[in-house]
Amino acid sequence: MTGRQDRWAELTGGQAGEQYARRFARLAESGHDIHGEAAFCAALVEPPARVLDAGCGTGRIAIRLAGLGYRCTGVDIDASMLAVARREAPAQEWILGDLARTDTLGLEPEFDVVLAAGNVIPLLAAGTE
Template identity: 80%
Template sequence: MTGQRDRWAELTGGEAGEEYARRFARLVESGHDVHGEAAFCAALLKPAARVLDAGCGTGRIAIRLAELGHHCTGVDVDPSMLAVARREAPTQEWVLGDLARLDALDLKPCFDLVLAAGNVIPLLAPGTEPDVVRQLAAALCPGGLLVTGMGLDAAHLPLAEPPLTITEFDRWCTEAGLTLRQRCSTWSGDPYEEGCGYAVSVHSRPTT
């Protein structure tokens, strides 16, 4: 652990929940489909699967997956984001916690799918990224999937420059015992090519 604040907290001060929720409400009002991540994950899941939304924010994805019949737990380090999630879906499980210390949280093992969308990985505290990947991998059932979405350049990140490369991320996943199963450039499933500014990755944990 580095003891540093995560990049998200540095950007927002940990008080972005309401504004984040309003931004997506405006997108819905203007006719945008805001459920691309949920649809992508749902296509990978069997009915009534257990899902961990790691860095769940205001709960948008976990709430949608629950509507589709899955059992979802959301974890986030930002209380302002979780306050919105708890208001929108009070019966769902929302946990305040650091992803680098996921094993210290009172979560029921194990999950069929762990999701880290919305630039969760690039916005972690510097130096904690490999630890978080190991924690997310350890939360998976045998055969479970880690699904991530992240910007790889400044145009797809709220940062001046990307803090990691896709090669580094794949290495952390390999070290955590995961295998790359699929990679796209969008949540709609568009093909990924070298140099793409965004990557949606599906890594799997071995079945044994």
């Protein structure tokens, strides 16, 4: 685990994944559309396009897109988030890693869409964990 991953786990208590998943489950149960980002991606490219979900969290978007026929890879620095993603979609590719160091992730170089939803981009700068 990198220093950034250690710091992130310290800040979130290592339990962010389950809490985040419950939050979105409650939103869905109350009638909120939780698939807007996936719909946006689907409007850009057709299946079986390759999608990199950068900062995928619990995999909500990648799982939805995979269900529509897209080939998705999710990357996140938070092991607790990826634990939820792996539980929900074990056959999908989930990578624990730091997006600020994509050269160390072993990613294939070509994706049709790179998605960085939510607050991912600001967290890529040093010291913003």
